[in-house]
Amino acid sequence: MARILVVDDEPDVQNALKRRLERAGHSVHCAGSTDVALTMLVAGGPAFEVIVTDMSMEQENSGVKILEAALLRDSFTAVIILTAYGNVRNAVTCMQMGAYDYVEKNIPDVDVFELITLKANRAAQQVRERRTGSGPAFRVGSAA
Amino acid sequence: MTEDYTGCVNALLSRARLHHETEAVINDTLTEALKFTSSLRSFVAGIDPATGLMEVIAAQGRDWSPREKDNRLTVHNATQSGITARAAITANTYVAQDVRTDPYYVSHFNDVLSEAALPILDAEGVVQAVLNVQSGTAAWYTPERVAKLQILANVIGTALVTQTFVQRERALGQIGLELAAATSREHLTRKVLDLVVSTLHCQACSLFLMNDSQTQLILHSARGSLQEQVGEAAYDVGEGLTGTVARTGRPIRLEDPRKDSRWLGRFTEMTPDAMGAFLAAPVYFRERVLGVLRVSRPRNTPSWFQARFTESDERILCATGAQLGSALETLNAFDARLKNERMAAWGELSARSVHMVGNKTFAIKGHVNEIKHHVRNLPDEWQQPLCQLTDSMEQSIYRLEDILTEFRDFLTATQLNKQRCSINDLLHEAAHECFLHHQSVQLREQYCDDAPLVLADPVRLKRAIGELLENAVSFMPRGGCVQLMTNIGSTQSIAEPEQPNSKLSVRAEIADTGAGVPAGIKDQIFQPFYSTRSRGMGLGLSIVKGVIEAHGGTIREIGKPGLGAVFEIVLPVTTLEETN
Numbered sequence: 001m002a003r004i005l006v007v008d009d010e011p012d013v014q015n016a017l018k019r020r021l022e023r024a025g026h027s028v029h030c031a032g033s034t035d036v037a038l039t040m041l042v043a044g045g046p047a048f049e050v051i052v053t054d055m056s057m058e059q060e061n062s063g064v065k066i067l068e069a070a071l072l073r074d075s076f077t078a079v080i081i082l083t084a085y086g087n088v089r090n091a092v093t094c095m096q097m098g099a100y101d102y103v104e105k106n107i108p109d110v111d112v113f114e115l116i117t118l119k120a121n122r123a124a125q126q127v128r129e130r131r132t133g134s135g136p137a138f139r140v141g142s143a144a
Numbered sequence: 145m146t147e148d149y150t151g152c153v154n155a156l157l158s159r160a161r162l163h164h165e166t167e168a169v170i171n172d173t174l175t176e177a178l179k180f181t182s183s184l185r186s187f188v189a190g191i192d193p194a195t196g197l198m199e200v201i202a203a204q205g206r207d208w209s210p211r212e213k214d215n216r217l218t219v220h221n222a223t224q225s226g227i228t229a230r231a232a233i234t235a236n237t238y239v240a241q242d243v244r245t246d247p248y249y250v251s252h253f254n255d256v257l258s259e260a261a262l263p264i265l266d267a268e269g270v271v272q273a274v275l276n277v278q279s280g281t282a283a284w285y286t287p288e289r290v291a292k293l294q295i296l297a298n299v300i301g302t303a304l305v306t307q308t309f310v311q312r313e314r315a316l317g318q319i320g321l322e323l324a325a326a327t328s329r330e331h332l333t334r335k336v337l338d339l340v341v342s343t344l345h346c347q348a349c350s351l352f353l354m355n356d357s358q359t360q361l362i363l364h365s366a367r368g369s370l371q372e373q374v375g376e377a378a379y380d381v382g383e384g385l386t387g388t389v390a391r392t393g394r395p396i397r398l399e400d401p402r403k404d405s406r407w408l409g410r411f412t413e414m415t416p417d418a419m420g421a422f423l424a425a426p427v428y429f430r431e432r433v434l435g436v437l438r439v440s441r442p443r444n445t446p447s448w449f450q451a452r453f454t455e456s457d458e459r460i461l462c463a464t465g466a467q468l469g470s471a472l473e474t475l476n477a478f479d480a481r482l483k484n485e486r487m488a489a490w491g492e493l494s495a496r497s498v499h500m501v502g503n504k505t506f507a508i509k510g511h512v513n514e515i516k517h518h519v520r521n522l523p524d525e526w527q528q529p530l531c532q533l534t535d536s537m538e539q540s541i542y543r544l545e546d547i548l549t550e551f552r553d554f555l556t557a558t559q560l561n562k563q564r565c566s567i568n569d570l571l572h573e574a575a576h577e578c579f580l581h582h583q584s585v586q587l588r589e590q591y592c593d594d595a596p597l598v599l600a601d602p603v604r605l606k607r608a609i610g611e612l613l614e615n616a617v618s619f620m621p622r623g624g625c626v627q628l629m630t631n632i633g634s635t636q637s638i639a640e641p642e643q644p645n646s647k648l649s650v651r652a653e654i655a656d657t658g659a660g661v662p663a664g665i666k667d668q669i670f671q672p673f674y675s676t677r678s679r680g681m682g683l684g685l686s687i688v689k690g691v692i693e694a695h696g697g698t699i700r701e702i703g704k705p706g707l708g709a710v711f712e713i714v715l716p717v718t719t720l721e722e723t724n
Contacts, residue, residue, distance in 0.1 A: 010503045016510020023517060056499065084502050084552070089559065105506040108545040111538070112506065113513040 002124030003046060006030045007037040007053035007066055008082070017052060020113045021120055026050075034062045038069050047074035049127040050100075050120050055083045055090055064094060071098050076130050078123035080116065152176055153295055160303040163310035167202070169303045174204035174275075177296050181289045183277040184255060188264070188300055189228050190273045194345040194441050196451060198232065201273070207253060226250045231261035231274045237290060241283040253278065260285040262297040267305050268454050275300060312460055315343040319464055323471035332475070333365045336437075336468050341367050344423075344457050346439040348413030351427070352379065352386055353435035353472075356667040357700040361390055361436055368413040368440075375664025376705075377411040384408035386424055389436045395425040395462055399452045401440075418442045423453040425461040429473035437465050491555060498551050505544055512537050553607070554672065554683045557690030560601035567650050567715065568595055570602060571628050574609040584623040585616075592631045595650050599718040600695050608691040611684050612654050612711050619658035619709065629653045633714060648717040649697075655710040660703045669701065 004026045006017045014030040021028045029048070031037035034057055041048075051070050055063035063081045070077045078100035083091045091102040100123050103116055156173055159165045174186040185205030189198040230238040230248045239260045240246035249259065256278045266272040275297040279285065285293075319339055326332035333351055340349045348368025352361035363370060363377035370377060379387040385396050385406050401407045401422035409416045424438035439461065441451040453461075512534055519530045568591040579587050616626050633651040661669060668674055670689040675682030692699040696716045703710035 010507055012507035013503060013510065016507050016514065019514050020510060023514075054503075082506075084499055089561070092561075106502045106545040106548050108542045108549060111509070111513060113510050 002026050002049040002120070002127070004028045004050045004052065004120060004124070005037065005040060005048040007032075007034070007051065007057075007063075009033055009054065009057040013054070016113065017116065020117055021052075024117050024121060026120065026124065034058055034065055037066050041066075041069045041073050047077055049077065050123045051077060051079045052116060052120060053079065053081060055081050055094075055102075061090055064090070064097070067094055067097055067099055076127050078127050080119055080123065082116075149180055149292065152180075153299060156296075156299045157302065160299050161306055163306050166303045166307040170202045170300050171204060173296050173299050173303075174202055177275070177277055177293060178205055180292050180296075181277060181279075181285070183279050183284075185253065185278045187276050188273050189232075189276065190304075191232060191271060192345065193272075194347060194451065198228065198274070205278075206255075227259055227261045228274045228276050231263045231276075232271050235263050235265070235271050237262045237294070239285045239290065241285070255280050257282040258284040260290060260293060262290070262293055264297050264301040264304065266301070266308070268456065270454070272304055272308075273300065312343055312456070315339050316460065316463055316467070319467050323467055326471055326475065329472065329475055330365070332468070332471055336464065337365055337367050340437065340439060340461065340464060343460060344439050344453070346423075346441050346453075348441075349437070349439045350411075350413060351435060351437050351468075352377075352390075353427070354381075354390065354433065356670075357698065359700060359702070360663070360666070361386060362663050362666075363411065364435065366413070370411060370413050373411060376662065378663040379408075379410070384410065385422065386436050386438060389424045389426050389438075390433050393426050393428060393431070393433050395423070395458055395465075397453050397455075397458050398422045400443075413440050414442055420451045421453050423457060423461055425458065425465040427465040427469045427472065429469040434469050434472055437461060437468065494551055495555055498548055498555065501544075502548050505541055505548065509538075509541055512541065550683050550687070553687045554690065557604070557687050558694040560604060560691075560694055562599050562601050562695075564597045565600050565602045565605070566595070566597055567600075567605075567652055568592070568630055570600075570606045571609055571630065571652060571654075574606045574613060575626070575628055578610055578613040578617065585620055586623075586625040588625060588627040590627065590629045592650075595630050595632060596648065596717045598650055598695070598715045600715065601691075604691050605695065608688040609652075609654070611688050615684065616654060616656035616658065616709065620656060624657035624708075626657075627653070627655045629655070649714050650717055652713045652715075653710055654713075655703065655708060657708045660705045660708050661701045662705045666701045670699070 004021055006014055006021070006028055007030075008014050008017065009032055011032065014032065018028040018030055029040065031040055037053065048070070051066065053063045053066045055061065057063075059065075063083075067079045067081065070079050075098075079094075079098075081091060081094045081099050081102040082105050083102050084105060091099075094102060101119050103112060103119065105112060153176075156169055156176065159169045159172075170188055174188065177183060177186045183205065185203070185208070187200050187203035187205075187208075190201040191198050225248060227238045227240050227246070227248050237260065238248070239258070240249045241258050243249040243251070243256055243259055257280055259276065259278045262275045263271045264273040264275055275293065277285070277293060319336055322335040322339070323332065326335070337349050337351060340346070348366070348370065350366040350368070350370050351364045353364040354360070355362055359381055361379045361381065363374050365371075365374060379390075381387050382391040385398075385401060385404065385408075388406050389396055398404055399421055400419075402409065402416060402419060409419070412419055420441040420443035422438070422440045424436055426433045427435035427437050439453070441453070443451070516531075516534050519527055519534060522530065571591070572589060575587055575589065579585065613626065620626075630650060630652045633649050670685050672686040673682040674685070689699055692713055692715070698714050700712055701709055702712050
């Protein structure tokens, strides 16, 4: 079980992701905007292990801001970025900055919710291992 | 010469410069000819510059009836009889001092004993009409009388030349007005063709316009038998006389095009045997050739008559080509601006819509995922019908996402993630991904081993190639063959083949054995929303074009209609220095 933050400005998407990830046994919190998410990230309590955030919300690169704030709070946090198809350049930037992975939301013939859940499960496990010192110390090659 | 005569000629000459007086001047000159030579009758027969047939354009004196005029209308080619015809054929004055013994004389009036015919020349020295006078006295036309008539013939010549110039000037002015008022290419070209046909006295006129890729001239509109081949008849630039005009930007004027080595006779306004004089001029704007305007005259004119086009005709056609070019360019610029504005607005709108629709679709996908989860916990009799529903919903969502993908590909065609890659590999991979599903189609690959690497986005380029392959396969429902080929070329400009700074490029060809693409739609197929299939949005080829052009390359369809489509992609090879 991991503490997961879902950030998306679409309530339906928040609900759908929350339901699916909860079904996988995680404790899921939601933020409907970048500002709310940033506030939650700096609030007290344990850091989130996994953050699933949309890339473009108020701005084209809102996801980048969430990623920066999340890694600043806890560099072990795994951030999964949800992108619209074709926005690969932003996604590549995020990977270079230390995102765990990115998932395109509208891939035909793929149940993306299963894919996100799979990635969130793996990420949660890796974060736990790292925090307990059993996994690799640095998962990201370049955070430049 | 008497004072009376000189004063009269002076007055006629002054009026001959005024175009609105032409008819009156000719008739008055004929009357003066009767008066000063005491003739019975006088008339002027004009020569049709297209057909060489003569007809009486004015007549004075006794006994003229419509029937008499009709009798004199035609100079029969077979006999070339009549002294009027003699003057036209020889371009010399002919006097029959005694018509009863004259070998050429043809009788029309019983009271004639002598007759004189004087050629009237145009600005280029070609016979345009003949002045004819008749007398009831034999040997009436003395050198002195003929000299007087010669001066009167010159007066008529001046009047006719003035009339021709004014008509041509008006036609050019009219073309200018039509160009300014033109709202559509069709309206414009229709008017211009009509004016050219009437001004240049030609039976056929065709306008070929350059395609978007500046490689082919396609028949856009025509007067004459080629009308049926509009959109079909096409010449490569440099091919035949028409293609040569496009390549050189210079007019071609020939008395007999069949004797010219460049003549192909592929698309002619008349049967090759009937083909007479030919004149073609470029339609251009600044230095760029936009098309070719050509006119022709039939050969079946009287054998003595040269149905040629004159230098003046050439100037008129060139001026028309230039004016038409500038008007077409204005229309093109207007269209392009409209298209750009439309695309920008449409792009912004659809980018937003695609984002929002994508998000909603994503949410629905999540809900379906949840329903599927709950359905799995239901009793069996509920599971089956509900599973069918969720599967169907899922499939619909995927198709919706296909459409979104097509839209996004279109919107993001220019966003490239470039790296060095081999075009051969991309073609091969795309082909094998495509041909896993289409085994009825045979695949042939013929790659150039030393094709240099190109700087390209491999994902997008491969997808673009895949689209072309899917396209090829879909047009061969009963099977066929797809041939992939690469070679090394240079991206030299077709308009400037001698340009030395051509760069190295890789050329790929994707050819199929389907129905091919008709000449008229070779450019249209790359436009957004153009589709002959019910599947998809019709963005496929416009995306392919966008991707290729974003790579600095070109794509065009160069197949022969009916023999299969051939898509040619040319990508520039970027050297390492240029990359750095």
